[in-house]
Amino acid sequence: MPGEFKIIERLRKAARRPSGALVLGIGDDCAAFKTAPGFETLATSDMLIEGVHFRVSQGLGAVGYKSMAVNISDILACGGKPLYALVAVGLPEKGAMRAALSLYSGLRKCADKFGVEIIGGDTVRSEKLVISITALGEVASGKAVTRGGARPGDYILVSGELGNGAAALKKNLAWLPPLRPELSQALCGRGLVNSMIDVSDGLSGELYHLCEESNTGALIYEELVPLSKAALKLSGGNRRMALPAAFFGGEDYELLLSVPAKFLGTALKLGRKKSKLTVIGRMLPARQGVKVYGGGKAKVLQRGGYDAFL
């Protein structure tokens, strides 16, 4: 059976030659790259474990694609441009080469689509399949959009539609997030967004993150939440039945963000061009809590969100 060195060798041959800002790619102790003057480097890591975050039966190509996408999503959620990835993979001994090739074909497909270069990583033996990716990107100095910049009165918006992740999971499929690089860059480049997060663990959990970091409350209008066709189909077209998939389902990887009232028009105009962008509520003073309005009344939003340990 093929050894680790052979797997690395094949990946290295498939990798492009270092060019531009990349000085040193796969195959040495480190990769090396330059950051343009006036820019900062963004870095994020996500780990996915077989049986916890995915099943092999979802197809390793799709699993690889998704693993890369969730990392790129974090860079976009800071308003950054994704550039590089390091990919550490633990592979079961049996069928390691075939698994590696399927996985990497998905990883590469996603990386290529979003202009990301795989510059390093590690390949080790593991009982269960493990994928740990670090994505690196850049953002103009001081322009990273955090979770903590929202103010009471700001509008709360979400990209695309929610519930796709939950619907795919019900069918044992890996949801391949569309991602929104153009929308993120257009909005952040013009300074229209003051807080942002990607919806990895359901709208509810992510909204609580924004509110806590920004020290705000929020009011979300149930009827404004954009629901995916897949989620609606699963609930027989019943909107209210489909809402939990959006609030608590997770794995959508859309962008949840806040926009000061004065920028709302410009943001929505850009949103129409780049991809769907929907107003779903407003930020409130912290003392008013995080609420959802539906069925004629406002109630406290149940705190959801996937917890790896619950």
Place this chain on the structure above:
Amino acid sequence: MPGEFKIIERLRKAARRPSGALVLGIGDDCAAFKTAPGFETLATSDMLIEGVHFRVSQGLGAVGYKSMAVNISDILACGGKPLYALVAVGLPEKGAMRAALSLYSGLRKCADKFGVEIIGGDTVRSEKLVISITALGEVASGKAVTRGGARPGDYILVSGELGNGAAALKKNLAWLPPLRPELSQALCGRGLVNSMIDVSDGLSGELYHLCEESNTGALIYEELVPLSKAALKLSGGNRRMALPAAFFGGEDYELLLSVPAKFLGTALKLGRKKSKLTVIGRMLPARQGVKVYGGGKAKVLQRGGYDAFL
């Protein structure tokens, strides 16, 4: 039992506030940092799996320390200054908080010792313990030392002593590599080193890497290879019996490097000040192969090196 958010919260509180070049630390979608003008960013990832690379019985503090050290080692092997780390950890559900705290105490101890700041990561559930770290560092533009710069006639040197990793493994201990940041920076800062690698998989395998990337052969003198006390003790003081621990044992994380003949004196002088540095052989033209001289004759060096899949 404590949830993922609580673990992250504890780590975040323990983390220092972003300062200097670090703009955004743990707790947002990404970390963000500045790279000084005239410098490049170095990036490397290593993944360690329970039962493959370590056992829980070695102590999770030691395992954490070692996991961080092997990543820092890669930055040093490129002549860089280690700065940041992202730490992704998969933890068994049972005893997750306690395991996380032991692991992170080791990770932090090593990170603090070498001036590395933990700026992000991920905490997930996993059957077996998994640690995947990405270390980031910087090096003056164009000054990264690769594996590919050696020339025939260069001297081959190694830092410290070899065989500690193999000896520790025999006792089911995690070897905590001393690492050589001052030596690496002193030698590379003066441009004395033209190829370098860290000895993670035994002297033999690493030497082959240098020779292949540099397109050279090599001759190593057995009697010059510095052996650790621990390795000698295990072989009852017999040098020849202890040599395999150095050539094929691995996990020493010393630096293996080549120095052009005209710089040898300066390099050795620096080595004496910073930490032990020993000449063990010379680079040869590629057609002469990779050889070892001992017992009165030169023979082809057995190609060793740990392979995750063999």
